[in-house]
Amino acid sequence: MERVKGEAAELDEVAGAALALDPIEQVRELLFGEAKRTTEQNFQALDEKLGAMQADFLARFAALESRLVDLSRETEHNQAASIDAIGSAIAQLGANVQNLSVRRKGG
Secondary structure, three states, X not given: OHHHHHHHHHHHHHHXXXXXXXXXXXXXXXXXXXXXXXXXXXXXXXXXXXHHHHHHHHHHHHHHXXXXXXXXXHHHHHHHHHHHHHHHHHHXXXXXXXXXXXHHHHO
């Protein structure tokens, strides 16, 4: 943005020098100068809005990326816990089957 302001100031200086030397430039300035300055100001405002939108987008993207990493970790943790629970259930089922087998043989 600073660069745009500097370029605009430089253009104004060049335009001022040209006006002092060339009557055609003076006519152009009278006819189109205000429209040109307005257009440049509008362009600068749009450039600033675009920069703000880009910063907002990048912040949201970083937050989304962080949330995805958190969800991935949580999913891995839940998956490991589920696998442990299934293993424990299978071990308990095996123990129950052995107890049934022992009861039948003993009974």
